Amino acid sequence: xxxxxxxxxxxxxxxxxxxxxxxxxxxxxxxxxxxxxxxxxxxxxxxxxxxxxxxxxxxxxxxxxxxxxxxxxxxxxxxxxxxxxxxxxxxxxxxxxxxxxxxxxxxxxxxxxxxxxxxxxxxxxxxxxxxxxxxxxxxxxxxxxxxxxxxxxxxxxxxxxxxxxxxxxxxxxxxxxxxxxxxxxxxxxxxxxxxxxxxxxxxxxxxxxxxxxxxxxxxxxxxxxxxxxxxxxxxxxxxxxxxxxxxxxxxxxxxxxxxxxxxxxxxxxxxxxxxxxxxxxxxxxxxxxxxxxxxxxxxxxxxxxxxxxxxxxxxxxxxxxxxxxxxxxxxxxxxxxxxxxxxxxxxxxxxxxxxxxxxxxxxxxxxxxxxxxxxxxxxxxxxxxxxxxxxxxxxxxxx
Numbered sequence: 001x002x003x004x005x006x007x008x009x010x011x012x013x014x015x016x017x018x019x020x021x022x023x024x025x026x027x028x029x030x031x032x033x034x035x036x037x038x039x040x041x042x043x044x045x046x047x048x049x050x051x052x053x054x055x056x057x058x059x060x061x062x063x064x065x066x067x068x069x070x071x072x073x074x075x076x077x078x079x080x081x082x083x084x085x086x087x088x089x090x091x092x093x094x095x096x097x098x099x100x101x102x103x104x105x106x107x108x109x110x111x112x113x114x115x116x117x118x119x120x121x122x123x124x125x126x127x128x129x130x131x132x133x134x135x136x137x138x139x140x141x142x143x144x145x146x147x148x149x150x151x152x153x154x155x156x157x158x159x160x161x162x163x164x165x166x167x168x169x170x171x172x173x174x175x176x177x178x179x180x181x182x183x184x185x186x187x188x189x190x191x192x193x194x195x196x197x198x199x200x201x202x203x204x205x206x207x208x209x210x211x212x213x214x215x216x217x218x219x220x221x222x223x224x225x226x227x228x229x230x231x232x233x234x235x236x237x238x239x240x241x242x243x244x245x246x247x248x249x250x251x252x253x254x255x256x257x258x259x260x261x262x263x264x265x266x267x268x269x270x271x272x273x274x275x276x277x278x279x280x281x282x283x284x285x286x287x288x289x290x291x292x293x294x295x296x297x298x299x300x301x302x303x304x305x306x307x308x309x310x311x312x313x314x315x316x317x318x319x320x321x322x323x324x325x326x327x328x329x330x331x332x333x334x335x336x337x338x339x340x341x342x343x344x345x346x347x348x349x350x351x352x353x354x355x356x357x358x359x360x361x362x363x364x365x366x367x368x369x370x371x372x373x374x375x376x377x378x379x380x381x382x383x384x385x386x387x388x389x390x391x392x393x394x395x396x397x398x399x
Contacts, residue, residue, distance in 0.1 A: 116389035163320035172318035272312025
């Protein structure tokens with residue numbers, strides 16, 4: 001069996017232990033933009049046929065079953081195909097599914113960020129009262145997953161009025177009550193306009209500069225016990241355009257996590273990892289090279305220099321389609337490691353004040369025992385898949 005009663009018992013115990021820390025939906029918002037955000041419209045559709053089977057190695061972009069009615073389809077022989085699809089909480093599943101394909105199990109496993117984060121929270125590392133900021137596309141501020149932790153939300157420039165997938169997912173990943181890493185932290189969010197360029201999403205430099213300046217001002221207004229620890233900048237921006245604003249943030253104690261291509265953190269390369277949706281995210285033996293690595297994965301694994309490997313794929317996160325909606329993202333973009341790492345940092349910095357980004361990265365590397373997994377690609381060795389729980393132990397002993 002892919003999952004067991006013991007697995008569900010562990011998950012239930014973890015969730016039960018976390019419930020007292022999840023906060024109250026009645027907590028007041030600090031300040032909100034007067035502009036309204038509308039849910040992202042997604043067309044509901046009924047599917048009567050599927051594409052032909054595609055080999056695993058050839059499938060990079062998943063088939064999208066969001067808002068789809070699959071009840072008319074016989075999917076009983078499409079197990080491998082179903083492991084590579086996106087879906088959401090409005091997907092109507094066929095009654096004819098493969099024996100071991102369980103959407104409800106995927107839902108449970110894919111809300112867990114892995115890396116011993118839930119266990120660290122049980123140990124008391126919950127970032128309660130800490131702050132994390134995100135600058136990104138338009139958010140759905142009323143989503144039930146994180147609205148109780150959204151303390152500041154502001155539109156800047158022509159950000160638009162329709163909720164985005166990325167923004168909603170990042171809020172969910174950082175402070176969501178069932179999907180979040182630093183779920184007890186406050187979220188401060190600035191929605192800014194973005195544009196496509198060179199194959200990447202990029203910030204509008206003027207709006208980004210304004211958002212960073214406003215974040216500095218906001219930090220000055222917060223009590224010392226409620227300061228913002230980190231800001232996530234998951235899109236690209238022009239080097240040198242906002243250096244002064246970034247320095248102002250650092251001077252105010254805000255650690256900056258930004259997306260780079262290739263992705264690095266404190267000069268250490270960072271790579272996302274893949275996971276079969278039906279595998280326990282806490283079991284490192286089931287992690288694999290992420291799809292976006294392509295054919296270069298072997299050279300990445302054989303590199304002599306330090307690296308960080310972060311679970312990225314198979315995520316159940318808040319959806320912008322509605323305040324109770326969720327979406328399963330089989331292959332998220334590599335930029336999703338930025339809010340992930342920022343939230344991990346906030347979680348640890350709250351317990352160990354003054355933790356620098358460099359010390360954070362060094363500790364993550366030290367927390368990672370070598371992990372060798374057997375796969376269809378042969379034996380793969382991941383030297384640095386960190387454990388947040390072990391990182392907390394190392395920091396506690398060091399201090």
